[in-house]
Amino acid sequence: MTDHAAAPQPAPQPHHQAAGAAESPGTANPWAAITIDDPQPDAAQAPGLTEAAEEQAARRTRRRKAAVRWSCAVLVFALAGTGTALAVTAPERTDIPGLATADDGRYTFPPLTLPPLPSGKAAPDLKDRSKGLHQADLRYLLLPAPKEAGGSVNPPVFPAPTAPASASATAAPSDTPSATPSTSASAAPSASAVPGGGTGLADWVACDALNSELQNPARLHGLLLQDVCRAATAREWTASDGTLTRIRLLRFGSPNEARDAYSRGRTELQLKAAPDAKIADGGGWDTVDGIEVTRKDSQETAGKGVPTTRVAYVSASDVVAVITMTNPHGVPATAFRQVVTLQSDLLA
Incomplete structure (x- = not known):
């Protein structure tokens, strides 16, 4: 028998290198540029996000304007109520139209004041x-x-x-x-x-x-x-x-x-x-x-x-x-x- 020399075998390649080597040089890998950790925004969704932000800003503006209007209305009513109260309570009751007591025949007397007593004399006790x-x-x-x-x-x-x-x-x-x-x-x-x-x-x-x-x-x-x-x-x-x-x-x-x-x-x-x-x-x-x-x-x-x-x-x-x-x-x-x-x- 004739002894033939065994042909040398190539060394094994890594898996990813083997996969890449198996591909043809002219074929591009579509997943090579995309990774899970770095997603790319969809260009078609950008206008919708802008409109929502604008709507929220407009809503906040309307709320602020409404709050200002209500605050002004409350302030006006408070000032009007205070002025009315002062206008009613400041003058005499009989000087206000509609509140004057109807004349029933009574007279207007000055406040009753008792005269001073002589020195050493007491006020009368009508019970004694x-x-x-x-x-x-x-x-x-x-x-x-x-x-x-x-x-x-x-x-x-x-x-x-x-x-x-x-x-x-x-x-x-x-x-x-x-x-x-x-x-x-x-x-x-x-x-x-x-x-x-x-x-x-x-x-x-x-x-x-x-x-x-x-x-x-x-x-x-x-x-x-x-x-x-x-x-x-x-x-x-x-x-x-x-x-x-x-x-x-x-x-x-x-x-x-x-x-x-x-x-x-x-x-x-x-x-x-x-x-x-x-x-x-x-x-x-x-x-x-x-x-x-x-x-x-x-x-x-x-x-x-x-x-x-x-x-x-x-x-x-x-x-x-x-x-x-x-x-x-x-x-x-x-x-x-x-x-x-x-x-x-x-x-x-």
Whole structure:
């Protein structure tokens, strides 16, 4: 046998080199330029992405504009509400059209102010008869005239309190214990001397100055002989509605004397303006504790049955008040009640 030499075998090639070698030199590999880790964007999708971004930007712009408009609207409404509130609350209620209180006959009085007491004297305690004497000047306890009668709406200004001795000396014509109807009538001015408007300090008057208004003055004469009146003052005015108001204050030596004069006066005395006046129903009246009020209405009435004369007798410890209001067209019940209530408050 003839030994033939074995032909040498080529060395094995790597797999990827073998695959590349197996391809023909003229054939290109389409996957050679693409890798998984580096994807390439699609050129056809770029315009769509741009439009979406523009739409989002436009939406944000619209939202900002809407927020600005709503903020401006809220600010305008807030300013308008604040201005309206100030326009309503700043002026007086009665100066605003539609909110003014309808006129029901009440008057416009200044704020009630109590006069100063003499040094060392206390205010009256109407619940205790022994401590119920009024120490203040009786003229300052008169209700002032309302605005409708030329009065002022400012509270009165009182002078410094004086000692009891000087106060009694000022009121000497009617403060003396012997101030009987016969002596006091000539010593003190008549009721006609009282200022018609009642804007200043009222005058001291005779205790029997009420005689000129009474149909039966002899009854008052006998009453004052039994219950001695120590001082008297008066005020009267005529309001713009034609109502004439007269207020008389009489101070007695003790609450018992004043109480007796009040009880007899409300039943025995008859006014010329209302000789047929009768005691009215006392229901619906709120009086201050210690104050007693008796009302009398004239039987002569104006339209709708309104009395042309209304009278009130007020008892306040040692002081008796006689309030008369007359008007041929009828005395408004509201104005009458207002005057009586305010005068009672001053005496309380």
